[in-house]
Amino acid sequence: MPTPEQVYEALRGVLDPEYPVSVVDLGLVRGVHVEGPVVRVRLTLTSLGCPCVEILHEDIRRAILSLEGVEQVMVEQVFEPWSRADISPEGLRRLREVGVV
Amino acid sequence: MAGRGWGLAAVTEQELLQRIREGRLVEGPEHATERYLEGLKRTLVVSADTELVSAPAYLRAAQRAPTLNAYVSALGIIQDELGHAHIAYRLLEDLGVDTKALVYERDPGDFKYPYAFDVPLDTWTELVVANAFYDRAGFVLLGDVFRNTSYGPWKRALAKVDREENFHLRHGERWMEILASDPATKAELQEAVDWMFVMTLEWFGLPDRLKRHTEQIEYGLKGSTNDQLRQQWMSTAVPLCERLGLRVPAHFDPERGEYVIDCPFPADFDEENKRWRFEQGPVGWDQVLARWRRRGPANEEFVTQLQRGYRELVRAVA
Numbered sequence: 001m002p003t004p005e006q007v008y009e010a011l012r013g014v015l016d017p018e019y020p021v022s023v024v025d026l027g028l029v030r031g032v033h034v035e036g037p038v039v040r041v042r043l044t045l046t047s048l049g050c051p052c053v054e055i056l057h058e059d060i061r062r063a064i065l066s067l068e069g070v071e072q073v074m075v076e077q078v079f080e081p082w083s084r085a086d087i088s089p090e091g092l093r094r095l096r097e098v099g100v101v
Numbered sequence: 102m103a104g105r106g107w108g109l110a111a112v113t114e115q116e117l118l119q120r121i122r123e124g125r126l127v128e129g130p131e132h133a134t135e136r137y138l139e140g141l142k143r144t145l146v147v148s149a150d151t152e153l154v155s156a157p158a159y160l161r162a163a164q165r166a167p168t169l170n171a172y173v174s175a176l177g178i179i180q181d182e183l184g185h186a187h188i189a190y191r192l193l194e195d196l197g198v199d200t201k202a203l204v205y206e207r208d209p210g211d212f213k214y215p216y217a218f219d220v221p222l223d224t225w226t227e228l229v230v231a232n233a234f235y236d237r238a239g240f241v242l243l244g245d246v247f248r249n250t251s252y253g254p255w256k257r258a259l260a261k262v263d264r265e266e267n268f269h270l271r272h273g274e275r276w277m278e279i280l281a282s283d284p285a286t287k288a289e290l291q292e293a294v295d296w297m298f299v300m301t302l303e304w305f306g307l308p309d310r311l312k313r314h315t316e317q318i319e320y321g322l323k324g325s326t327n328d329q330l331r332q333q334w335m336s337t338a339v340p341l342c343e344r345l346g347l348r349v350p351a352h353f354d355p356e357r358g359e360y361v362i363d364c365p366f367p368a369d370f371d372e373e374n375k376r377w378r379f380e381q382g383p384v385g386w387d388q389v390l391a392r393w394r395r396r397g398p399a400n401e402e403f404v405t406q407l408q409r410g411y412r413e414l415v416r417a418v419a
Contacts, residue, residue: 017268051177054170055271099261 001069004032007039010063017052021094023060027086030078037071039064044080053077121321126253130196137320141252142196144322146203148246149189151214151239153204155182157403158218162228174272175228178236181265188258195254205411209404210396217300219397220375226280230293232273234301234338240266241334242305249324274341281345291347296375298349301338303367305331307386335360372398 002010011029012022023029023043031042041060045053061073084101095101111131112120120132127133133141156179163179166172190200217235222228243266247259280286306312309328317323325333335351339360342349350364365383370376370392 017271018265020264049173049176051174051180051272052268054174055268055275058275097260098264099257100264 001036002034002039002064002067004034006067007032007034007041007064010067011041011060014056014059014063017055017059019095019098019100021087021091023056025088025091025094027082027088027091028056030080037069038074039067039070039072040074040076042076042078044078044082046082048079118319121251121319126256127251128253136316138196140316140320140322142193142198144246144317145189145193145196145255147213148243149186149193150212151218152182152186152189153407154212154214154218154403155179155235156186157406158222158399159228159231161399162222162224162231165223165225165228167225171225171276178232178269178272181269185262185265188262189255192254192258201411205408207404209401212396212400212404215304216393216397217297217304218403219400220296220300220370220372221399221402224289224293225276226286226289227293227297229273229276229280230290230297232269233277233341234273234297235304236266236269236273237338238301238304238334240270241330245323245325245330245333249321251321277341277345277347281347287346294342294347294349296370296377298338298342298351299364299366299368299377300370301334302331302351302362303389305334311386332359 008024008029011024011032014023015021016023016026026046028044028046029041030044031040033040041064043056043060045056050056057075057077060075064070064073087095087101092101112134114134114136117127117132117134117137120127127137130138159175159179159182163172163175166175190204193203194200215238222231240263243259243262247256247263250256250259277290280290306327309326312327318326339349339351339353351360351362353359354361364377365379365381367384367386367389369378369381369384369388371378
């Protein structure tokens with residue numbers, strides 16, 4: 001059974017399908033709960049009509065299922081407000097590199 | 102026509118080539134010759150037109166999306182393409198081109214995008230194959246420009262374009278996987294691959310033995326030849342299809358160290374039934390060029406759709 005920190009670490013490997021920034025650095029992960037073999041991730045999106053939602057869910061599920069002791073991953077789609085201010089300094093640096101911010 | 106002409110260009114041919122050889126980017130007309138600027142503009146128009154016309158072409162088939170999320174993904178891709186078109190037209194505008202006339206007043210037949218987009222995509226299956234094949238061609242071509250172009254403003258703008266095309270490929274591949282996993286949908290997928298694979302091979306244009314790229318390569322407007330780019334496209338498109346159990350008329354030849362096309366190529370295309378007339382054997386590239394010049398079935402519909410709002414506006418204020 002992983003710790004929430006280990007789950008966050010795995011999520012740092014899940015990149016936005018367009019830009020080389022992880023969902024953690026983008027500020028999209030709004031909570032991680034581990035209950036035995038079940039991991040729940042609360043995820044918000046950068047926009048309501050996010051075109052990448054299915055790909056994101058798949059990647060998150062795959063990344064967390066690769067952790068030892070995890071049997072089920074539930075991605076809970078929340079629509080909490082998101083803004084540029086939620087991007088980490090590292091995320092902003094990488095987005096600048098590809099000409100986005 | 103080297104030298105300090107009457108136009109925007111400000112350096113001699115020699116000064117320009119020296120600059121490119123030293124790996125210093127051209128930042129504007131003040132670093133270029135007329136001949137360089139004309140070549141650059143021609144290249145940019147093809148890129149801009151291709152991105153622009155993909156929007157109505159994709160939008161038509163997106164109406165067939167199987168779920169709301171799938172539809173939103175398709176719309177996201179179309180929005181990206183319009184953004185990419187805007188970048189290329191804006192670069193043209195900075196070079197003094199009247200882009201309003203270029204986009205909204207040009208005759209549909211004078212647009213410079215690949216013939217492939219003139220063949221309408223009729224189903225969701227064909228749309229996702231277009232994302233996996235056509236967007237991959239765009240990715241290969243623009244990736245080459247990004248790495249090699251001597252024109253600084255384009256190089257910087259493409260950093261973002263390159264990233265976004267990644268998502269389009271991923272979307273196309275993901276949906277091809279889904280459709281390939283069910284025998285009922287796999288047959289339709291194979292049918293789409295049958296005409297669209299060869300259509301994308303054709304996209305890369307004349308083979309090197311018929312076309313010399315001295316100007317484009319000398320000026321650093323592109324880094325690889327048509328045949329090299331076609332190979333690069335096959336090097337990822339063929340393994341994708343093989344992994345999904347789809348037949349394609351090309352395979353890797355380890356002895357030659359390259360991909361070999363296994364069908365008559367180029368071939369005559371039956372626009373109405375969307376199939377290649379392989380039974381007639383290969384045709385000459387002159388015939389292909391003639392078909393491209395005539396443009397295909399959806400050319401007028403798509404360009405008219407793009408220009409409609411502007412025309413109505415012009416009529417309204419007249």
